[in-house]
Structure formats: structure tokens, C-alpha cells
Amino acid sequence: MNAATLPTISLFDTMTGRKQELQTLEPGHCGMYCCGPTVYGLSHLGNARAALVPDVMVRFLRHQGYEVKYVRNITDIDDKIIKLGSEEGIPAQEVADRYAAEYKRDMADLNILDPDVEPRVSEHVPQIVDLVQTLIDKDLAYEVEGDVYYRIKNFKGYGKLSKRNIEEMLESAGSRIDVDQRKESPLDFALWKAAKPGEPGWDSPWGQGRPGWHIECSAMSSTHLGDSFDIHGGGRDLIFPHHENEIAQSQGAHGEDTYARYWSHNGFIDFDGEKMSKSLGNFFTTREITALYDPEAVRYFLLTVHYRSGLNFEVEVKCPSCGALMDKEGQESGRCPTCETETPTDVLRKQVRFPGLEEADDRMAYIYSTLSQARRFLATAKKPGNEEPVTSGVEGMLMTFVAHMRNDFNTSGALGALSKALGEVNGLLDSGKGVSKAVRYLTIERFVSDMAEVADILGCFGQDPDQWLANRRDGKAARMGLDIAKVENLLVKRTTARGDKDWEAADRIRDELTELGVGVQDGPDGSVWSFL
């Protein structure tokens, strides 16, 4: 793509603390590295968001004409993995492989595309050893008894990403954790850790050992994107120490003007206003959520808030015995504050409700149903021979959508741009009153084709609408234990009653359906049902 035709895209850069115009190293190309998971357990929703945010960025950059090389690593050498392996009596690598596969499955469920390269630490040990040696040669690292530490006082930019200064950090160092006395400075961090007996190890000039936590990203990004590349992303919490240390390592080895040109960090997911943590009640794995709600609705919900903001999941748990809403203490203890019944917490977990996700799911259904009707209309109506302008909301939809996306990937604003078009199209679908046949057809046609572009960018609304709607219905029916045959049967009876204008009987049947949690919609072509 010609540089002159590239659109202006701004993104927030953590290093400078403001939005910057994206100027890639090579016009039209974009190299992007994101910190992927450490695979010691099932992914949680925070992992999902951290993968989703760059996924949408990459999709959008590609839509805008960039050739993107997207690298997301898998950290498969780590203390927690080793610990788990020894607990289970299997090699650490087996643990890592297992959870890497599960991660892949969870991400695929959420329609998150595979990165172009998904490097693993275990496959880059030689590059890591080289990098550590370079740092030692440059006096930026030192060896102690088989461990290698980064010598922070010799890297003058330390703290520039997280805006901390070394003196202040030294003052508080050691107040929260014990400092290894062999380190020259409490702030020095491990590049290489000597293997203890029984631990997995790789050969190195300093003996058997394994990489420290931060070095892998420096080594793997260089390997796959070069010493300098465009965007480096990850969760907010990685700013310090992880990314700060990456900078020290990579710029220490390759020069001050190298490494990531832009730093992008996504916000956290909270449950009931609290950061997700492993304490019961607000820690949810990706698949716990996707078992309860359609994965695409989950994806949509995550995109309704700007990626740098925190995203709160409201959590509702009803007491199984009295039906009252349980407060946070109740959720944690399992004891209902209203009727004092004790319920095992694992039972409570399975009937958690997330009102935000329900709303998102309803919205998805609205959009897919609009798409479905639009397609049906286009399949039966005749394409007009003349050209006429489409209605204003549909006309402006894609342009407004893209403008929001160019402004720091503002998915929330972008999503808002769909509403007017959706309203207009549903209006036209309902009736052609007041507009010409050409306007009606062309507007609906344009909407369907522009929505396909939106779907490519967001990774939402791209499925076959009828298929999606059917899946949703079946899934909900199964979760509610609804007998669909019974519903259909009642619907037939009611249609007969309505044909006889027996309104009393029709309304009685409708009440019966309401009891089942089912609503009916009567239309000119008969009646259909949906969930209330």
C-alpha cells in the first residue's frame, strides 16, 4: 500500500502518556507483539480480553490496508508450571502443552484469530542465552552461582515506561518481600535461574538452568519482529515490572533507540467492582462464562467498553431456596442472608447471572434478527434498475464506525454508529411506506454489505444469522430445560384458535407459554416464539 493513501490512525501510547499518530517503521507494514499467557491453568476472562484487544487491532489495521505481522507468545517455562508438574507427577512440558491447547480452544471459541507467529519460550532458549550473554558482555548483567541478574544501575532509562525513579524504588525495596542478598541491588532481576535438583534445565554458560520471567519476550520479539518493531501490547499490570524490564534488556542489548515504538495496555476486568482474583466469587474462567452465554455475545460485551477502561461484570446470585439476591458475603460464604440456608459455593457458581452479558446477548439477537430479515427481503424482492441514495443512517454507518476505530480503536463509539442504521433498516423491513422501492431495496442491500465489513473488523455479526439465532434458541432451551416440541404444539393450537377468532383461547395459550418463559410474536405470516 502506498504510504500516501494510508489513513491516519491514532493509538494511546503508554510511554508518552498520550494518543499518537501511528507511524510504522515501514509504511504499510506493522509489527506487533503481545504478551500471551503463561500456561499453568485454564484461561480466565482477563486473558480473553488481553487477547481480544490486539485481535481487534490487528483486524482493523488489516482492514485499513496494513500488512500486519502479529506475534503472541506462549510462556511455557515458568515456576508455576514446574510446580504443577511435580504435583501431578508429570513433566512440566506436558502441563504446558495441555494448557496451551486449552487456551487455543478458548480463544477460538471467542473468534480470536491465531497470531501469525506463536513462539514458545522452550523453543527459544538459545536466543535467550545469547541475549543474556550480550548483556553480561555489556556489563549490564552479572552471574552469581549459576543465576544471572540484570544490573539495573547501568541502564539509565530504567523506570521510564512506568514513570518511577530508582531512588524511590530502592527506599521501599525489601519492605514487602525479602531481598536475595546475593544481588548487587534489590531492584536487579533474574535473567537466568540455576536449576535446582529435579527441575527442568537447559544448558548455558552458567550451567543448567532456565530463563527468568522477562527475558523471553525480549528474545522472542527480536527473533520474529527484529530489534525494533511497532506496537507492543499487554495487560496494564505488565507495565511494571515486566515491560519495564523488557525495555532494559532489549535496549540494553540493542541500543536506546530500539524496541517498541508504541506501548499499548488494556484495562482490567472486574466483578462487582473488584479486580478479579482467585478468591471465590469473582474469578471466572473463559469457559465458565461461555458455558452460560453465547461466546459471540461475550465477545460483543467485551467490545462495548473502550479497551483501556476497566470493565465491570455485575454478578447476580439468587439463593436457590428462597430466591432472594445474595450479597457479596453471602456469595462467598454460601449462606443466604435472607433465609440463612447454606448452599455449596460450587452450586452457586453454576447459576450465576451476569446482567451485562444478558443485555449483550439480547442486543446480538436484535442485530442478527435484523440481518436475517434483511437477507430474506433481498432474496425475494426485485433489485431496482435505477440508483437512488440510501437513507442517512445507513449511508453514514460504516464511515462513522471506521472513524471511531481510527481514534484509538474506540469500539464502544464504533458500535454506537450501528444504531441509527439498524433502526432505519428495521423500519424499512416493516413497511415500505413513504419511500421508493429503489430506496428500500438499496438501503437494505447496502446495510447488509457494510455490516459484513463491520463483522470482519469486530469478529462479531459474521455468522449466518439464522444459524446463530437457532443455536441461541437451542442453547437457551437446553439450559432452561424447555421442551421445544411442547412449545411448538401450543403454538399450533393457538394459531388455530386465532384462525377461529377465539381470542380467549388464544390468550389462554399465550399465558401458558409465558409460564414456560416463552413469548409469542404474531405476524402476517404466522406466529413465532422467543424467550422472554
Add this chain to the structure above:
RNA sequence: GGCGGCAUGGCCAAGUGGUUAAGGCGACGGUCUGCAAAAUCGUUAUCCCCGGUUCGACUCCGGGUGCCGCCUCCA
């Protein structure tokens, strides 16, 4: 304690000094309907407080207040 972020209608949430301050949910009213539902249309905010810069600030600066995060493994 240090550093960073946030504060917009009943709730959620965009907002790039001058815009009628998006959009969603909810509520209320209309159209449609046998009645409903769905769909659709309309109504529903002056942006935490105090100063400052400016012709003009929700938007920039300073000071409060209140939340939250990072500083230890964490997305």
C-alpha cells in the same frame, strides 16, 4: 508513602476547545396489533467541587474530594 488512571442522565457507556453532550438498557407516551409481543417513532443530562487559561472548556492547566490500579505472581 511513590507512581498511574478514572469521575458524563435511574443504570451501562462514547465524547479529538465551538457538536442538538453518541449509543445501549430501563421508564413514559405514540404507531402497528383482536389485545399483546416484536419492530418503530418521540420524551428522558448540562458533564464531582473550587480556581485558572481562553472570545469560548465536559474537553487544557492547578488545587480539592471520591473511587480504582500498579509498586510481590498477575491480563
